[in-house]
Amino acid sequence: MLENNRNSFDIAYPFFGGYLHTKLFSIIMKHDICDMLETEENGLHYKEISKITKINENSIYRVMRYFIPFKLFTEKENGVFCKTEISTMFSGTFKALAKRYSNDYNYKLYDNIEESIMKNVNMGPEALGVEKYWDSFQKYPEYCKLYMDSMKSYSKLQIENILQNVDFSPYKSIADIGGSHGLLIKEILDNYQSIAGINFDLKCVLDKSPLKETPRLSLVNGSFFDQVPKANCFILKNILHDWDDEHCIKILQTVIKSMDQDSKIMIIDYIIEPKQYKTQQLFTDIIMLHCYNGKERTKEDWDQLFEKANLKRDKIISNVEAGCQILSLK
Ligand SMILES: C[S@@+](CC[C@H](N)C(=O)[O-])C[C@H]1O[C@@H](n2cnc3c(N)ncnc32)[C@H](O)[C@@H]1O
Known part of the structure; x- marks a missing residue:
């Protein structure tokens, strides 16, 4: 039942949550955060990301964490975020398109x-x-x-x-x-x-x-x-x-x-x-x-x-x- 509810939410969410989703994504793109994470193994602690971007420590952690179910990042150990195939896409082929559309x-x-x-x-x-x-x-x-x-x-x-x-x-x-x-x-x-x-x-x-x-x-x-x-x-x-x-x-x-x-x-x-x-x-x-x-x-x-x-x-x-x-x- 719980699983069903989760699935229903996952299906429903993009229909009514797309605005918030893209707005949060625009923060990631504006600060080139996908570029900062070097590999799928070597990550960056959110406090480092906060120092570079000047975004509040607590909130950047919550934004990075928000994108984990969408496979934009992984969290290897507490607070260390790593690149995925998807963030690699947004620091390469789809970077400019994503910057324009989420701007x-x-x-x-x-x-x-x-x-x-x-x-x-x-x-x-x-x-x-x-x-x-x-x-x-x-x-x-x-x-x-x-x-x-x-x-x-x-x-x-x-x-x-x-x-x-x-x-x-x-x-x-x-x-x-x-x-x-x-x-x-x-x-x-x-x-x-x-x-x-x-x-x-x-x-x-x-x-x-x-x-x-x-x-x-x-x-x-x-x-x-x-x-x-x-x-x-x-x-x-x-x-x-x-x-x-x-x-x-x-x-x-x-x-x-x-x-x-x-x-x-x-x-x-x-x-x-x-x-x-x-x-x-x-x-x-x-x-x-x-x-x-x-x-x-x-x-x-x-x-x-x-x-x-x-x-x-x-x-x-x-x-x-x-x-x-x-x-x-x-
Ligand atoms: C969708 S873009 C396509 C650009 C390019 N052909 C491509 O595929 O990447 C449309 C282009 O048409 C140009 N454009 C718009 N109105 C124009 C006009 N009246 N005369 C010449 N170019 C124009 C724009 O500046 C823009 O570069």
Whole structure:
């Protein structure tokens, strides 16, 4: 009976306790506590953690202990906390994503999510006091940095897979439209010595990127609603899901103007499969609604969009880690 009760609580807790859980997790991430714990064997006493972070001894002990059932830490001996597979993840691959999503800006951003859901309109920017989500980057440069770092680490999860699945050799020039940190185009150029690349994004984003121009890499700023540079291949990775169909068509039309006869557009985004829902896709679908009026799309949604933009889908290359690729022809 007791076990049953515990199980029921474990199931029920994330539904009503998620806010507290993530708020506590944000303290762990803000103070880089996962990084402090060296190995799964050698831990750190909570009094040491308290000294480094300046968090009260008693309360940091209770916060660390809180996360033990969630396997974020283990407590080897009284008061000594050690790393686990999960905290290793949060000091590596998922560090930047976790920092961004558990950050105070995100709490501010989601404060009015109920309004977005009630109206099916993106009210997120209003919560941040800006007209469009992208304007928040100018207003809060430190949030822009968190965002870029998170997109970079998310991209790292995708890039290896993209390079394995896509042959870029037919193209002389590739423009990554909304390329942000520029990690993808840099990797493509490193792998294909004959290709010239362009990383295209808003000025405020490129100004923050450590990426530098090289003889084969140009950095071009501007808006994809106005004009994009000419290229043989245009990559739109995690771009169209940020926008409703009407804006996607405008973006695609801008790209079409810069295409020549043989140019291709490569869209790298999710494809929702109704009978195989994935947590990650449905999570970002809600973010898209609240922040941008965008959405994650099914294959049918994509095809309808392409039809409206006068584009024909060439092929779906493959399902990859954290994304899907679709090739479109003009
Ligand atoms: C979700 S991020 C994707 C970044 C990158 N492609 C990736 O997959 O990591 C969307 C990008 O679109 C850019 N963006 C938003 N509005 C834009 C506009 N009007 N013109 C050009 N880029 C824009 C943002 O600055 C951001 O870098």
